Amino acid sequence: MAKLKISGVSKAYGATVALSRxxxxxxxxxxxxxxxxxxxxxxxxxxIVAGSVKPDAGEVLLDGKPVTVSGPQAAKxxxxxxxxxxxxxxxxxxxxxxxxxxxxxxxGPFVDRRALSEKAARYIAxxxxxxxxxxxxxxxxxxxxxxxxxxxxxxKALATEAPVLIFDEPxxxxxxxxxDRFFEILRRLKAEGRAMVFISHRMDEIFAIxxxxxxxxxxxxxxxxxxxxxxxxxVVRLMVGEEQAQAAPAAAAETVKTDGAGxxxxxxxxxxxxxFAGVSFAVRQGEILGFGGLHGQGxxxxxxxxxxxxxxxxxxxxxxxxxxxxxxxxxxxxxxLAYVSGxxxxxxxxxxxxxxxxxxPIHFLRNRLTxxxxxxxxxxxxxxxxxxxxxxAGFSHPIGSLSGGNQQKIVIARWLIDRPDVLLLDDPTxxxxxxxxxxxxxxxxxxxxxxxxxxxxxxxDAELLxxxxxxxxxxxxRVTRELxxxxxxxxxxxxxxxxxx
Amino acid sequence: xxxxxxxxxxxxxxxxxxxxRYPFVPALVIMLVLLxxxxxxxxxxxxxxxxxxxxxxxxxxMLLAVAQTYVVYxxxxxxxxxxxxxxxxxxxxxxxxxxxxxxxxxxxAMAIGLGVGLACxxxxxxxxxxxxxxxxxATFATSIFFTxxxxxxxxxxxxxxxxxxxxxxxxxxxxxxxVFYAAVLLAVILxxxxxxxxxxxxxxxxxxxQGAYQSGLPVxxxxxxxxxxxxxxxxxxAFCVTGDTASGDPLVGGKxxxxxxxxxxxxxxxxxxxxxxxxxxxxxxxxIGLINSLVYFVGTPSEWQNLVQGLAILVALVAGILIxxxxxx
Numbered sequence: 001m002a003k004l005k006i007s008g009v010s011k012a013y014g015a016t017v018a019l020s021r022x023x024x025x026x027x028x029x030x031x032x033x034x035x036x037x038x039x040x041x042x043x044x045x046x047x048i049v050a051g052s053v054k055p056d057a058g059e060v061l062l063d064g065k066p067v068t069v070s071g072p073q074a075a076k077x078x079x080x081x082x083x084x085x086x087x088x089x090x091x092x093x094x095x096x097x098x099x100x101x102x103x104x105x106x107x108g109p110f111v112d113r114r115a116l117s118e119k120a121a122r123y124i125a126x127x128x129x130x131x132x133x134x135x136x137x138x139x140x141x142x143x144x145x146x147x148x149x150x151x152x153x154x155x156k157a158l159a160t161e162a163p164v165l166i167f168d169e170p171x172x173x174x175x176x177x178x179x180d181r182f183f184e185i186l187r188r189l190k191a192e193g194r195a196m197v198f199i200s201h202r203m204d205e206i207f208a209i210x211x212x213x214x215x216x217x218x219x220x221x222x223x224x225x226x227x228x229x230x231x232x233x234x235v236v237r238l239m240v241g242e243e244q245a246q247a248a249p250a251a252a253a254e255t256v257k258t259d260g261a262g263x264x265x266x267x268x269x270x271x272x273x274x275x276f277a278g279v280s281f282a283v284r285q286g287e288i289l290g291f292g293g294l295h296g297q298g299x300x301x302x303x304x305x306x307x308x309x310x311x312x313x314x315x316x317x318x319x320x321x322x323x324x325x326x327x328x329x330x331x332x333x334x335x336x337l338a339y340v341s342g343x344x345x346x347x348x349x350x351x352x353x354x355x356x357x358x359x360x361p362i363h364f365l366r367n368r369l370t371x372x373x374x375x376x377x378x379x380x381x382x383x384x385x386x387x388x389x390x391x392x393a394g395f396s397h398p399i400g401s402l403s404g405g406n407q408q409k410i411v412i413a414r415w416l417i418d419r420p421d422v423l424l425l426d427d428p429t430x431x432x433x434x435x436x437x438x439x440x441x442x443x444x445x446x447x448x449x450x451x452x453x454x455x456x457x458x459x460x461d462a463e464l465l466x467x468x469x470x471x472x473x474x475x476x477x478r479v480t481r482e483l484x485x486x487x488x489x490x491x492x493x494x495x496x497x498x499x500x501x
Numbered sequence: 502x503x504x505x506x507x508x509x510x511x512x513x514x515x516x517x518x519x520x521x522r523y524p525f526v527p528a529l530v531i532m533l534v535l536l537x538x539x540x541x542x543x544x545x546x547x548x549x550x551x552x553x554x555x556x557x558x559x560x561x562x563m564l565l566a567v568a569q570t571y572v573v574y575x576x577x578x579x580x581x582x583x584x585x586x587x588x589x590x591x592x593x594x595x596x597x598x599x600x601x602x603x604x605x606x607x608x609x610a611m612a613i614g615l616g617v618g619l620a621c622x623x624x625x626x627x628x629x630x631x632x633x634x635x636x637x638x639a640t641f642a643t644s645i646f647f648t649x650x651x652x653x654x655x656x657x658x659x660x661x662x663x664x665x666x667x668x669x670x671x672x673x674x675x676x677x678x679x680v681f682y683a684a685v686l687l688a689v690i691l692x693x694x695x696x697x698x699x700x701x702x703x704x705x706x707x708x709x710x711q712g713a714y715q716s717g718l719p720v721x722x723x724x725x726x727x728x729x730x731x732x733x734x735x736x737x738x739a740f741c742v743t744g745d746t747a748s749g750d751p752l753v754g755g756k757x758x759x760x761x762x763x764x765x766x767x768x769x770x771x772x773x774x775x776x777x778x779x780x781x782x783x784x785x786x787x788x789i790g791l792i793n794s795l796v797y798f799v800g801t802p803s804e805w806q807n808l809v810q811g812l813a814i815l816v817a818l819v820a821g822i823l824i825x826x827x828x829x830x
């Protein structure tokens with residue numbers, strides 16, 4: 001009998017289906033790997049088991065009995081412990097307090113400090129020798145490095161002593177020695193008969209520690225097999241889906257300009273900054289260069305750094321043949337760069353203001369206007385907004401009255417009044433509907449055809465494959481593979497993204 | 502090229518670590534400096550009589566600052582703390598007056614006062630944590646509500662408290678003023694409370710509420726308990742106000758609210774939550790008290806006193822930040 005059996009669970013957030021049919025069977029004494037591309041529903045599945053997300057449908061069986069995990073407290077009571085990818089630590093509390101926080105040892109009405117220290121020390125000792133400098137039981141978490149914080153979160157999950165443990169990307173910041181030690185601990189727990197779910201994007205780790213693997217694709221479980229009976233290529237094929245694995249995208253094939261004749265619009269060499277290093281590439285005018293790979297491998301950071309929104313540590317940038325030093329977004333805009341972020345709320349939309357004010361700020365900045373005259377501005381804004389088939393009632397309506405897709409169109413229209421030379425798209429279609437996406441990419445291809453140099457990062461691989469002329473695959477903050485022409489297949493993209501950095 | 506941005510991991514230095522662990526140290530330093538300044542301008546102010554007067558006047562603010570600290574721990578705020586003081590003040594004075602002012606009525610009144618404070622705190626907690634209203638606006642609303650109740654209980658100020666009550670507050674036992682026993686008792690209670698699970702949980706919630714929830718902590722219940730504790734300490738503050746003023750006044754506590762918030766911040770706690778100490782807030786309250794007396798002792802003309810007080814509080818705030826930053830650098 002399976003220790004934990006999840007069958008047919010689903011979860012939708014409004015119109016977005018995060019998980020359409022999740023199935024998972026977890027045995028005691030095994031490490032069960034969960035794998036799938038960005039947005040395939042792994043984290044949602046874990047959060048359902050942990051109780052922090054309520055499923056819309058489906059069943060969770062623990063030891064054969066149906067259970068309702070109504071919240072993290074209920075999960076704790078049922079004996080389910082979880083390592084959260086985004087960590088659940090209190091930054092101002094000490095390492096030992098954080099480890100014991102879910103279940104503080106008490107003596108009468110007071111916290112038993114000695115027992116707390118002893119309990120924490122047991123779990124800290126597991127990682128003795130690999131914790132690195134500055135790590136101490138009484139150090140506050142905010143002084144620790146990212147890998148040390150991740151270790152604390154692991155210790156906290158282990159300290160629950162739960163029979164079912166879920167690790168959602170526990171190794172993303174750890175170094176080799178720390179990962180090895182962690183795997184030793186997992187093997188020991190396996191021998192004790194604990195059931196563990198392990199999520200990782202690293203194929204080598206999966207084959208080093210896993211006993212069985214379940215693959216998710218587009219919100220549903222597509223297959224489960226024993227690790228011993230499968231191969232990395234087989235797993236990638238499952239993640240990609242048979243029909244798409246080898247097919248080069250037809251749509252893109254039409255738009256690809258293989259001649260590469262245009263002059264170079266933007267060239268960077270040996271770029272380094274927060275989260276990336278040694279990035280070099282050149283985009284020709286009229287070309288769409290895709291950034292691919294798993295989420296958060298430095299793609300966004302490169303784009304933000306080029307736009308002057310993140311500091312650069314090293315590297316040289318050439319813009320239309322001249323040297324360019326990105327030190328602020330203001331300077332970047334004046335130099336002819338445009339940046340569109342998928343995080344509209346933070347980087348795009350001016351909340352609570354009319355549509356007209358949301359379309360014209362770049363025009364203001366580039367032309368150093370001081371006086372807002374709605375009439376002429378309206379005339380300038382109209383063609384820009386119409387180019388995107390934006391549906392809206394009037395320029396004076398607040399931006400909040402539009403749907404997400406139309407809001408993003410307004411943000412993009414901002415850059416169309418005075419054409420930039422280089423357009424940086426940072427996951428521009430996050431959370432917008434399909435027809436808006438289609439409009440958006442039609443425009444992007446048109447802009448490229450008119451000679452704009454475009455860099456496109458998208459977390460949706462289909463979009464990337466369909467719209468890029470070349471794709472640079474990012475892995476661990478570096479470009480590890482360049483895919484061009486017929487190599488631009490889903491299989492190659494996944495293989496490059498999932499191999500060890 | 503551009504400067505390197507990769508920051509080396511911060512090393513836990515000696516003084517920095519000391520301040521990190523004892524965030525009230527800057528407040529303590531400022532308080533001692535102010536005490537010395539008071540002594541220079543008015544030597545009698547640092548005598549036993551002077552200190553007794555200071556503690557007697559500001560014990561209520563110290564308690565209210567402590568009350569505020571527990572909600573600030575969790576990243577909340579209570580703008581009704583002063584209104585709770587007013588309400589408890591008029592309730593106990595009215596009760597003692599009705600019962601004839603016997604020793605028994607004093608005990609009974611205090612029990613009722615604690616109950617009222619606790620009830621007000623729980624109301625605040627439910628409104629903020631369970632109904633998820635903005636703490637700053639929700640407690641502003643309940644402060645008006647509590648003030649309204651206080652005005653209903655006692656429409657005009659002036660009902661005297663029985664002599665047994667305020668004589669005890671001003672009395673001496675074994676040559677030591679009563680307020681010092683109260684201060685010692687407060688210190689003991691605070692040190693015990695600091696060791697409870699609730700203190701740690703409040704700080705964890707204030708640090709990262711989502712993280713605390715995912716760790717399996719009952720976040721809503723913890724925040725409500727924080728407000729309940731705040732209500733209890735506000736009731737204790739009301740006892741001191743009653744002992745000090747010897748009468749009931751339905752508006753007595755109103756102006757104390759923001760002073761209590763100021764004391765918490767002066768004491769080194771973060772208003773965003775997750776970081777701070779109750780001891781610091783006690784020092785913060787004393788800093789405010791010492792500033793007020795210093796402004797008086799240096800002979801500031803009465804029309805300038807408010808302005809100088811305000812400036813002095815700003816200076817103390819800046820000084821606290823500078824001391825803390827110097828130590829961290």
